[in-house]
Amino acid sequence: MEETPRKVGIVGYGNLGKYLVENMDDSFELSFVYNRDTSKIKGVDGEKVLQNLDDFTNYDVDLIVEVAHPEISKKYATRFLQHADYMPGSPTAFADKELESKVLDFVEKDESHAMYVPRGAMWYLDCILQLVANNKLKKMNVTMKKHPLSIHYYGPLEIPLAEITKETTIYSGSVRQVCSYAPNNVNTMAVAALASQLGMDNVTAQLVVDPQLESHIIEVELYGAGEGQDCYVEKAQRYNPAKKGAVTGSATYLSFLNSMKRAHGHKNGLHFC
Ligand SMILES: NC(=O)c1ccc[n+]([C@@H]2O[C@H](COP(=O)([O-])OP(=O)(O)OC[C@H]3O[C@@H](n4cnc5c(N)ncnc54)[C@H](O)[C@@H]3O)[C@@H](O)[C@H]2O)c1
CATH class of the missing domain: 3.40.50.720 (NAD(P)-binding Rossmann-like Domain)
Known part of the structure; x- marks a missing residue:
């Protein structure tokens, strides 16, 4: 039918x-x-x-x-x-x-x-959801790396984006805060934070710019319970080719x-x- x-x-x-x-x-x-x-x-x-x-x-x-x-x-x-x-x-x-x-x-x-x-x-969503369903996800960090021209950033900056010449971390803090600094660029972080059920204040984020990049790179780190060598850890990276200045990767x-x-x-x- x-x-x-x-x-x-x-x-x-x-x-x-x-x-x-x-x-x-x-x-x-x-x-x-x-x-x-x-x-x-x-x-x-x-x-x-x-x-x-x-x-x-x-x-x-x-x-x-x-x-x-x-x-x-x-x-x-x-x-x-x-x-x-x-x-x-x-x-x-x-x-x-x-x-x-x-x-x-x-x-x-x-x-x-x-x-x-x-x-x-957020290609890694299913892995996040699976850990959440098993009540195993305790901590999460998401890093996004982009060309500076691919970012519209309204947060505080030490050097203007156009003058950055090497890989530079422009933000390190909560996902909630970075969503207001770069609302068009960090939807992927917002998706991960909502899915994690840890709360947007508790999921940490880094925003990195690098004028040499011709891709959008996303790294996800998921942590289970335990400390040091006893802690369950998943780390994953996605490399998505994107023209300089493009906000949305082709995939x-x-x-x-x-x-x-x-x-x-x-x-x-x-x-x-
Ligand atoms: N979830 C994700 O991973 C992801 C990925 C890419 C883009 N996005 C988001 O999707 C949205 C669209 O992306 P896009 O690449 O098509 O952008 P775009 O700039 O090409 O298109 C946005 C369209 O919406 C209109 N618009 C903008 N602000 C508006 C407003 N306040 N009220 C009504 N219309 C408005 C614009 O005129 C434009 O036609 C953006 O918010 C972007 O941040 C999310």
């Missing part, structure tokens, strides 16, 4: 949004697309282009996908969740403590819709599409896909 296509609303028509709209297969039907500047949306039926995001309630939609900006979750996450499942592509939004608890409370109590956080560049586009395919099957709660 053929399954009914899942109706999807896409919020944001930049690199990711355009890719998702153009690469949806028959298991999806486009319900609507929204972009701040609607003139950028090409090849989509006019009636599917939302001029005002508040009008999303007029559309029959099963899953709303945010690929615009963390601000969208701040304004719309619970409103979307009253109407459809929600997949926030900019999970750094949930570093805002008030929003995090409001939305997580909402999805736990809600009886009809779930929130699905896409793994994005991440396909990852989002695959996440969209996995974003179903729950009536409530927070899930990772």
Whole structure:
């Protein structure tokens, strides 16, 4: 028996949004697309282009996908969740403590819709989730290394990014804090921290820039109970080729599409896909 296509609303028509709209297969039907500047949306039926995001309630939609900006979750996450499942592509939004608890409370109590956080560049998600499920994860650190032109950084800096000539750690601290310093660059850290259940304040992060890099490098360190040689440790690294200045690595586009395919099957709660 053929399954009914899942109706999807896409919020944001930049690199990711355009890719998702153009690469949806028959298991999806486009319900609507929204972009701040609607003139950028090409090849989509006019009636599917939302001029005002508040009008999303007029559309029959099963899953709303945010690929615009963390601000969208701040304004719309619970409103979307009253109407459809929600997949926030900019999970750094949930570093805002008030929003995090409001939305997580909402999805736990809600009886009809779930929130699905896409793994994005966090290729190691399943290993994190497995340790969490076995109650074995006690500590986690995530390091991201990028070219300085690939980072929009609003935190304090000793040297301006454009003047950095060698590998330099520009941030070391909690994931929660770095999400506000580099909201567009550290979604991967936010995904890992949410999945870890350790809390965004307790997962540590390093942001490293290196003008020689032509890749986005992510390193994850997971620690179980015990000290020193008695401590269980997993360390993993991902090397993703990316042009200088690119914010999103090429493998991440396909990852989002695959996440969209996995974003179903729950009536409530927070899930990772
Ligand atoms: N989870 C991950 O691993 C991951 C990976 C890549 C990108 N992202 C996030 O996904 C989002 C989209 O990425 P992209 O590469 O397509 O970016 P992009 O800049 O190419 O596109 C973003 C689009 O959203 C619109 N937009 C920006 N701010 C907005 C706002 N406040 N309200 C409404 N519309 C707004 C822009 O006009 C643009 O059309 C970004 O927030 C980015 O940080 C997440």
